[in-house]
Every structure is written in structure tokens, then in C-alpha cells.
Amino acid sequence: xxxxxxxxxTKADFDWYATWSKRDLQAQFAFMHSFNKELKESGxxxxxxxxxxxxxxxxxxxxxxxxxxxDGVFPESKEFLAGYWIVDVETPxxxxxxxxxxxxxxxxxxxxxxxIEVRRVMSGPPPEML
Amino acid sequence: xxxxxxxxxPKTGYDTFGAWPQKDxxxxxxxxxxxxKELRESGELVSAEGLASPQQAKIVxxxxxxxxxxDGVFPESKEFLAGYWIVDVENPxxxxAIAAKASAAPGPGGAPMNMxIEVRQVMSGPPEEMS
Numbered sequence: 001x002x003x004x005x006x007x008x009x010t011k012a013d014f015d016w017y018a019t020w021s022k023r024d025l026q027a028q029f030a031f032m033h034s035f036n037k038e039l040k041e042s043g044x045x046x047x048x049x050x051x052x053x054x055x056x057x058x059x060x061x062x063x064x065x066x067x068x069x070x071d072g073v074f075p076e077s078k079e080f081l082a083g084y085w086i087v088d089v090e091t092p093x094x095x096x097x098x099x100x101x102x103x104x105x106x107x108x109x110x111x112x113x114x115x116i117e118v119r120r121v122m123s124g125p126p127p128e129m130l
Numbered sequence: 131x132x133x134x135x136x137x138x139x140p141k142t143g144y145d146t147f148g149a150w151p152q153k154d155x156x157x158x159x160x161x162x163x164x165x166x167k168e169l170r171e172s173g174e175l176v177s178a179e180g181l182a183s184p185q186q187a188k189i190v191x192x193x194x195x196x197x198x199x200x201d202g203v204f205p206e207s208k209e210f211l212a213g214y215w216i217v218d219v220e221n222p223x224x225x226x227a228i229a230a231k232a233s234a235a236p237g238p239g240g241a242p243m244n245m246x247i248e249v250r251q252v253m254s255g256p257p258e259e260m261s
Binding site: 004005006047049050051052054056057058059060061062063066067068069070077078079080081086093096097099100101103104112113114115116117118119120121122124 | 134135136177179180181182184186187188189190191192193196197198199200207208209210211216226227229230231233234242244245246247248249250251252253255
């Protein structure tokens, strides 16, 4: 069963992240690096990616002629995807366990553990829809 | 340059989709299959995934002892990731053009949905000075 573990944050969260000291960032990178290595070695890692900061995010819509209309204005409340892991595990509990590990990753001050959204990844559309 | 193209929807998004006439659902899925094929053939597709319904989404936090605490309650306004493409393209304009194509996927009655697609660059790793 493939699950996606998503880290998200508002623009304010990213602004806060940008103020972390180099030492705190290095501690976080080291944590992520060894977490990824462990997932890779245990064979559960399918993919992991980190996204650019939300100030680079754009919304794209097709105009009537199909050409892209881009817009960079988002509501304050919007949660941006910061990064994700896709893991292939036997049970949802294993996915939750891994999410809890990420949730407790190092951060400069105690803001409480970070929420991680977990959802199953589909291998394709349901057969009855094909 | 790698870009991620994200489709978002509210909690009710999947229910709405499920209520479309089957013909329209077929046309929509057929369009997506065709788009993926085109991107694979042009060598631009890195990956594409569709996520399960938001009804199955859980928020997980570590408890004090590190064990997972799960919660399935989300604000009504929350936008859920429905699916995404990662493409490896020559320039940002090409990513926008592919996003526009996905945006115009057929909806009910076959009309283009012109849905919003969030586009952002994917990093290959932490900035060099940090690793």
C-alpha cells in the first residue's frame, strides 16, 4: 500500500522557517538525510521531494484559447505543500508511525510537533471508471 | 528544471466528481491518460500520482513518547491535494503550458474545466551551503 506523507505550512510558517539559524537548519537537514537513508535501506521509500518556497508558487489556469493565465496571489490561510514522502508499507499504521517520526523532527523552539497529512496514493483510477 | 503541477480540491471534490455522468468521467480520465502518455513520450514526465479521497486523509502528530496521534478532522476550507505531475522541462513557461493543458481537462458535458493548477519548482536537495 502506497501512502503519501505531506508537510504543509502557511506563508507565515515559511517566513518563520526562513529565520532559523544555520545550526538549526543543519540539524533538520541531518535528521531528514538520515530518515531518508533509513527509509531507502528498509525498502519502503518510493519517492521524496522538497518544493521551492511558496513565494515562487503560481496558480495556472487555461484561458479560453488554452493559453496559460498565471497568478501568484493566494489567501493568507492557504497551506502550501513544503515536501512529501511516498512510502510503500504493509499497513496504514506503519505509515502513521513514519509520519510521527517526521512530526517530531528537530526545530529551534517548541512549537509542538508538526502535523503531517497522510493519505493513500492510488495506482490508477478505479476499474469501474475505465 | 523540475516543476510540480498540483490539483487541489475541497473535501466534497471527489463526491462531485463521482456524481458526474459516467460518459463525462470516462472523457476526463481518457484526457488524463492521453496527457500522461504525451508527457512520457516527450521525456518530460518524472512522475504522476493520484491521491485517495480526502475522506481517508489523516493528520498525524508525534505524541510525547513519539507514538503517532491521528486525527481526521479538517477545517471545511481545507484544500486537499487530489493529484500531481512532476515534469522536467527547459523553462518555467513550458511548465505553465503543461499546467494550462491539464487545467482545460474536460468536465461535465465535455466543457473545459479550466481548474486552477498550482505550479512550483521542485528542489533537487537543500541549498549547497547548508548540507
